[in-house]
C-alpha cells in the first residue's frame with residue numbers, strides 16, 4: 283500500500299483544502315450529493331457477511347506508523363467499513379428507532395463539523411450558544427406552553443436554564459435525575475448539599491437510609507445506569523410489573539408509600555411516553571398526581587414519544603406531560619435529526635442551578651456558558667440541526683410525519699390481525715407494535731390448552747420467531763427487531779415477538795405486506811413449523 287511521506291508539508295496539506303480533492307473523496311462527495319439513498323443501497327452489502335468475518339478486518343491493535351494518502355484510506359473505508367454497515371435508509375428497515383434522515387442534514391452537518399464550535403463555552407461558540415438556548419426554549423414551549431413573558435425572562439438568562447442539550451436520551455435521563463437528586467438533598471442548615479458533601483453525608487444529615495426511583499419494567503435501562511452513577515445504586519430502581527404495558531398509578535402510589543415508610547425517601551417517579559419495547563405511554567396525568575401526593579419529583583422519559591406533541595391530533599396521548607418536573611427528549615428519534623441530539627428539559631428554570639458548576643478559566647460566575655449546567659463538557663453544534671429541522675419541516679410538517687407513522691402502524695396492525703398466520707401481541711399506541719407468527723388454528727389450541735401444553739407451544743413459537751427474525755435479517759431485504767415480553771394474554775411467561783418501529787415516511791403499506799409474506803415463507807420452511815402442526819386439533 284502506498285504510504286505518504288512523513289513531512290510537515292504533507293501534514294499541512296491535510297489541514298488545508300488541496301487544490302483538487304483526492305479522487306475517492308471527490309467520488310464520495312459526488313455520490314452523496316446525487317442521492318444518498320442510492321449510494322447506501324449500492325454500497326451497503328453487509329447482510330450476508332458474518333460479524334466474525336468482518337472482525338478479521340479490524341483485528342490489529344497496532345498504531346498506524348506512517349501516514350496514508352487520504353485517497354488510499356478513503357478506499358479502505360468504503361471497502362471495509364461502509365460496505366458492511368447497515369442501510370438505515372431502507373424503507374424495509376423497520377426494526378429500530380434509527381431511520382432515514384431528510385437530505386438537507388448532510389450539507390448542514392458538514393457545515394457543523396467544519397465550523398467545529400464547542401458549546402461548552404461562549405468563547406468557542408458565540409452565536410451557537412443563544413441558538414441552543416432558543417432550541418431548548420422552543421421544545422420547552424412545545425411541552426409546557428408557558429406565556430411569552432416566561433420565555434422572554436428565562437430564555438437567555440444567566441441564572442436560569444430551561445434545559446440541557448446533550449448527546450442523547452441516556453445522558454438526558456441522567457441529567458434529569460442528577461438535578462432531581464441535588465434538589466432533594468440540597469443545602470440545608472449547616473449542610474452544604476449532596477453536590478458538595480456527597481451521598482453518605484446527605485443521608486446522615488437528612489436522616490434517611492436511601493433514595494429510590496419508581497418506574498415500570500418497561501423503563502429504559504439508562505435509568506438504572508443513572509442510579510448507578512448517582513451513587514444511589516441500581517437496587518434503588520424499583521421497577522413494577524406492567525401486564526398492561528403501562529405503569530399503574532395505584533401500584534406506584536402503594537409502592538411509593540411503602541418505600542417512604544421504610545425510612546427511605548422517594549427521589550422520583552418516572553413515566554415513559556413511548557416505551558422502547560412496545561411504544562406505550564404511561565398514564566402521565568395520574569402519575570403526576572401520585573408524585574404530588576408522595577412529594578417527589580416527576581420525570582417523563584419522552585425520548586422517543588415526545589415528538590408526538592407536534593401533532594394536534596395526537597398530542598393528547600401524552601396528556602399530563604406538562605406536569606413533569608423534567609422531561610427527556612431525543613431529537614435523533616422521531617424528529618429526524620442525526621444522532622447526538624438529546625435534551626433534558628426542566629419545568630422550573632431554577633432547578634438546574636442545583637448542578638451549576640464554575641471554573642476559573644471558563645464557566646465563570648454569572649457567565650452564560652452552557653457548560654456550567656451540562657453533564658458533558660465539549661459538545662458540538664448539533665442544536666443547529668434541530669433548529670434547521672424545526673424551521674424546514676415546521677410544526678405542521680412534523681405533525682404530518684407523526685400522524686402518518688401512527689396511522690400506518692394502525693393499518694399494519696389491522697393487516698396482522700386479519701392474517702390467519704400472525705398474531706398481534708401489542709397494538710400500537712404510537713408507531714410501534716409487536717407481533718409474532720402463529721400458524722393458523724394454534725390460537726384456538728392455545729386458548730383451550732392446559733398450562734403445561736401452552737408452555738410447550740409457546741416455546742416452539744418463540745423458536746420460530748427467533749429463526750424467522752434471524753433469517754430475514756441475514757437475507758438482507760428487510761429488517762424487524764425482536765424482544766421478549768409478557769402481556770395479559772401471556773401473563774404466565776414472556777413470549778418472543780417481532781418489534782416494528784415505523785419511522786421512515788418512504789415505507790409503504792405494500793412494503794409492510796411484503797415483510798409479512800417474507801416472514802411467512804421463511805417460517806413455513808422450518809422444522810418448528812412442521813412440529814407445530816402436530817398441536818392443531
Ligand SMILES: *Cc1c(COP(=O)(O)O)cnc(C)c1O
Pocket residue numbers: 379449450451452453455502504554556557558583584585586612624
Ligand atoms: C432511546 C431511548 C432512550 C435512550 O436514548 P439514547 O439516545 O439512545 O441514549 C431512553 N429512553 C427511551 C424511552 C428511549 O426510547
